[in-house]
Amino acid sequence: MIAKLTKKRYSTNLFDVTQDIIGALPLKLVEQWLSSDQTYDDALKLLASHQVQGYSVSSDSVGLTKLCQQKGLLEILAIINQPKKIVHSYGKAIAGESVGIWAADNTQMFYPDHLEAVTLVSALLTIQDVIKQTCQVQIGLGAHYGSFYQISGGLYGIEADAIEEIAENHTDGGEILITQAICDRLPMQHSFRLEERDDLHTELGKIYRVLDGKRLEDLQPIDQRYPIPYSEDFYVDLLEYESRLADHDFAHYLTHKYIQHKVVVLIESKNEAVETHEVSMFNQLSFSALMKDIGLRLIGSQLDAEIKVVSSLGIYAFDEANIALRFAQTFRQELANQGIPCRIGIDRGEVLIFNLSVGTRDIAGMPVNLASKMAQDKGEFGKLYLSYAFKDLLDISGFREIKYQVSGVEITAYEG
Structure with missing residues (x-):
């Protein structure tokens, strides 16, 4: 049994460090927690102002481990950059907002409560179509409607963690999984073809694979600039490299540079x-x-x-x-x-x-x-x-x- 964490277990100056050192870690919120009785009620009080209702959609690339053994790092970054741009630009077009820093191949978007579930599911089908047609790596998508905590640019809570885990560990390339909560927001006579994933048993209830349905044919992507973790100079070079993947001299130049x-x-x-x-x-x-x-x-x-x-x-x-x-x-x-x-x-x-x-x-x-x-x-x-x-x-x-x-x-x- 680990003893209760208190401020005494930390360096005296930790909670005074500057933002550029702590990054997204909400130290002030942690300090408030450590100074409380650390009960469930204390947690709810501290989280009350951070609660949001809406959709959390997470994605994960499929087959990247083997790909990393076959291709260089810069080529991998260029390849996974492609679906990230699509997820973000089409998501923004239906009022989605990016969550966190998209440093790896994963993505996360938050969509507001007022968005119709039909629109979201149709957009996810559209996103997967575009990725299949234009990208070298495919992704799995997991989506859930529920209650979350938005803190320091991240989405927290048991529901956010659960759908992220589903997307990362239980999706295949091109697959879309939605929870029962999203199904409940679809109209009775919706046009989507769904199939229950009876192999998945989660705290989010039943999970369904979206096999087919209406696309948003007229949806226009509006912003490809997802939360890019790279320097501006590197990202400009990465975009150029996307169109020059067979240029070994340019690849050698970028490798030496970065x-x-x-x-x-x-x-x-x-x-x-x-x-x-x-x-x-x-x-x-x-x-x-x-x-x-x-x-x-x-x-x-x-x-x-x-x-x-x-x-x-x-x-x-x-x-x-x-x-x-x-x-x-x-x-x-x-x-x-x-x-x-x-x-x-x-x-x-x-x-x-x-x-x-x-x-x-x-x-x-x-x-x-x-x-x-x-x-x-x-x-x-x-x-x-x-x-x-x-x-x-x-x-x-x-x-x-x-x-x-x-x-x-x-x-x-x-x-x-």
């Missing part, structure tokens, strides 16, 4: 489950602040080593393998001293590190994906995982070699 070689450390802490989601949400934000605090203390003046801390996840990048391993082991011990287990994945290779509009940063590249697959997909809490790339770089005599497959990819890792 790509770095780094050792990536991905750390996921384990949060205790509690009875109510609202309390759990605040506890998770509090753990994020704790991870932020520990990371800032351990990296000292090397502030650029921290890439991001979001939810229970922290990502860091280093130049030297031994420094990265020592950081990871110390971080694990710091969390363990507070009764918090974590699991860590470490890989090295080509990455793109980019600045976000809020002043913080994000990262893309195969090392991030592999670190996640070792730690989050197959890892045990309390363990640290090194990729095969460290076999001849570090002393791994105290590590156990393991082999497994994730998403059709053969992985060799060292557990310690």
